[in-house]
Amino acid sequence: MAEHPSSPIPGEKPRWLDQPRNVTKVVWALVAVCALLFLSDVLYEKHPTFAVEYLFGFYAIYGFIGSVGLVLAAKWMRTILMREEDYYDRDR
Amino acid sequence: MTAIAELAMPISPGLIVILGGLLVPFLTAGIARVYVLLLSAATLVYVLGLPSGEHAAFTFMDLDLQLLRVDKLSTIFGTIFLIALFLGNLYAWHERDRMQRTAAQIYAGSAIAAAYVGDLVSLFVFWELTAIASVFLIWAAGTDRSFRAGMRYLIIQVGSGVILLAGVLFHVHETGSITFGHIGLGSIGGTLILLAFGIKCAFPLLHNWLQDSYPEATVTGTVILSAFTTKLAVYALARSYAGTEMLIWIGATMTAFPIFYAVIENDLRRVLAYSLNNQLGFMVVGVGIGTELALNGTAAHAFSHILYKALLFMSIGAVLFRTGTCKGSELGGLYKTMPWTTGFCIVGAASISAFPLFSGFISKSMILSAAGEEGHFITWAILLFASAGVFHHSGIKVPFFAFFAHDSGRRPKEAPWNMLLAMAVTAGLCIGIGIWPEPLYAMLPFPVDYVPYTAVHVITQLQLLLFAALAFTFLMRTGLYPPELRSTNLDIDWIYRRALPAIIRGLGSGIGVVWDSLIGGGRMLVSATIDGAARNFGPYGLIGRTVRVGNGVAWVATLLLVTLLIAYSAG
Missing domain, CATH: 1.20.5 (Single alpha-helices involved in coiled-coils or other helix-helix interfaces)
Structure with missing residues (x-):
């Protein structure tokens, strides 16, 4: 890697x-x-639209947690959704 | 003749491209490659000089058709479609296949024509023509997979047109008008037309034709395909369903769910198809919010998106062209021999991720700001998450696994000059729009009062993106990041590729069982009857055997007795 x-x-x-x-x-x-x-x-100086934006480093925290959550959730989805590469080509 | 000429003038730029494209099969490849570049460039110049207003209107079979409505919305889509066609033709300069070159012109021409029509019947005609012309770009790949994917694509695309036609018929019945203007929900016609647009726009659950078919097309075909069909649908939505609140939720869902698939998908062109779907979501949200800022955002984002998405498909297409694969698990380290392609891919990645100074930054933010202004907190939060997510898979994953990551040992040649030139021009436009957005803003449907480059916006966007990059690095270094694996991930197409056929096969075998038992039962009945007859009437049967005279008299007497008894009792 x-x-x-x-x-x-x-x-x-x-x-x-x-x-x-x-x-x-x-x-x-x-x-x-x-x-x-x-x-x-x-x-x-912040001009937030929403209250959460007052949080110090909100965008940084949101970006980091969102990305880690995305990848771990997607990784878990593999256990349900992943099949062999030729899944749709078999039985033909 | 002059009357017809006056009616059809000025001619729709889409028709110029379609009619011009019909000449391509009669030209040699050497002439055709120059010809299509000139055709798209000349039509682009023509579009920019078209006078605003409604032209080319005529009545046909009691229908008021209008082939050319020039306003800001049709012009911005017509312009970017022609730029995309020009760049796609340049990228496909080396291609010798007449069928693909012809199909590309007719497909793009139909989409351009559809963007300029003023009535729903003409829209239907060009809507179907985009479907039929484009499938040849998928079939041209010449594999069994591409043939089957093309077939599925064609059925769904033509189906969208049939639903559109049904919706138009209801709409005419309900309103008496075929004008292609605001329609909205609230009637059967309006609902059916939205469904037809939604299929072409790859709404959630109606989306899978996109990820199924685009990655199966040819190297150059995918670049062309990525620009037109879905953005024509976005245009149609903006025309007819602006301010339809349901679209906010549909769009927000579209931005979020494809990115999960994009993270685990191995085929990099399919990753890009998922991220295309995610970017369409932003535009659909803009249509749903429906304010001037939001609709400007949708138009601007469609413009930038067509360019950076084409650029990404071009760079991964160049990798496929040189190495024969675009699977993350088989690539890596290509920056060593394809440095220019790597650089252009990174420009596309930065643009789609909306880095400051790149095109996505000045267009996507308009939609997020519009969501904020209207107080759609949940939508805003989803869009922000999707912005970080798109950086993750399109911004980092695609260039990282193709050009860096583990060295695959492949040392392909750099892309051909025409591909590099097409990528260079597209990358230049992506950066140009990012640095100097004013010309694009001037083309938008409404006056623009929006300043993308403020300290707050630049810093918060960089925080969001670089911390997403930090998350990627953290997951890679800790080994938590899911590796690229050769695999197929089940999506909604499983229903029509696996479940429905299985159900139909099940129904078929059920019918077979019933049929077999009916036939079997019938046969048993027939053979039992024959057996019984043979037993009774055969040579040794009770009735058939020859009997002695005495016995015969006894039988006759018995029969006579029975007859008498019946006769008396009846009398």
């Missing part, structure tokens, strides 16, 4: 992203940007 990419072609020059430590650098950069964005909620 992403955390351990490697170049499987022998003799090929590995790219910057092929090094796991560089991928980790990207991840930490993202974490840093997210932290700054979360804190930047103090920088502007």
Whole structure:
């Protein structure tokens, strides 16, 4: 997966992203940007339409929880919905 | 002749493209590829110069037909349809298949013509023509799967047209008018027409033709298909059902449920089909809210969406073209040899995710703002969730699993120059609209008083998106993210591909059982009768055997006695 990419072609020059430590650098950069964005909620005056928007970092929290919930729910849906790739091609 | 010419003038741009497209089969591929580019470009120029108002009206069999109604709503859809056709033709420059090139022009021409008609009967004609012309783009893939998917697609699309016709007949009976204007619910005709639009717009439970058929079309066919059918339906909804509250809930459902499927789907073109469905939901919500801001949002979002969705299908199509697959489980690491395609895919991904400076940001936010202004809290919350979700599967998953992720060891060539050029122009438009939205805003149906770039909007949108990215990273690093697996996920099409056939087979075998038992019973009755007759009347039977004279006299006497007894008792 992403955390351990490697170049499987022998003799090929590995790219910057092929090094796991560089991928980790990207991840930490993202974490840093997210932290700054979360804190930047103090920088502007809110004009909320709905009361929930008063919550500090509402959009960040909502985006994170929503995404994790989405993926875990979809993963669970696989237990019910997933069939073999040729499911509709069989019995023919 | 002059009278007809005057009646039909100015001619509908859709008819120009259809009639022009009919020439394509007679041209060699080398000429046709230039010709279709010129045809779509010239028609685009023609559209931008069309005078506003109602033209090309005539009476046919007591029906007041009108082929050209030029207003802001028809112009913005006509314009983006022609841009999409031009870009699709450029992307398909290398294609030598006459049938596909012809079908693409007639299909797009029908959609453009439908956007300009002023009456429901003409709408029906072009509505059906889009269905019939477009199926050839699916069948052109030439596989058994694509043939079957195309058949299902055709049945559903033509079915939508039949329902539309039924609705129009009721509507005419109820109102006496065939004008293609506001219809609304509240009558049988209005309900049937909404159902017909809803099928083409892929409403929840009516949606599955989209994910079933588009990923089975050819590389270039899917790019063309993604632009027209569903956005024509959005246009028709905006025309006839603006402010219909039910559409808010239908649209909100549409934004949310396809993204769950998109997360677990392996075929990346099918992932994009699910996210197309999700983006249509935003437009349907806009129609349902029905305020000026909301309808502007719907039109603007349809415009940006056609471009970024085409761009995404183009980039994954280029991957399919070069590697023969677009399954997440078989791809990865392609950025090493397809860097340009990777870059264009990321532009499409950023646009659909509505990153600031990309097209989705300036259009989708109008719909969210409209939902907020009207106090639709739950709808607003669902749309916000769907915005994070679309970033997750279209923004991150599609480019990540195709171009990065685990290196698949594939080293395909970069896409052909014409594909790269088409992607470059489309990507340029996506960024251009994002940075400089004013020209698009000027085309919208109502005056625009909306400023997308405020500090609040930019910061909150970046918070939402980057924390969604953080969630993706967290799930990948912890191994919680579901891996790409070769699989089929059951959706509503299971009902007509599995359950209904099984029920019909069950009914068939039930009828067979009854039939067999009836026939079997009949046969047994016949053979029992024959056996009985043979027993009694055969050579050794009671009645058939030869008897001695004495016995014969005894029989005659007995019969006589019985006859006498009956006669006396009767007398």
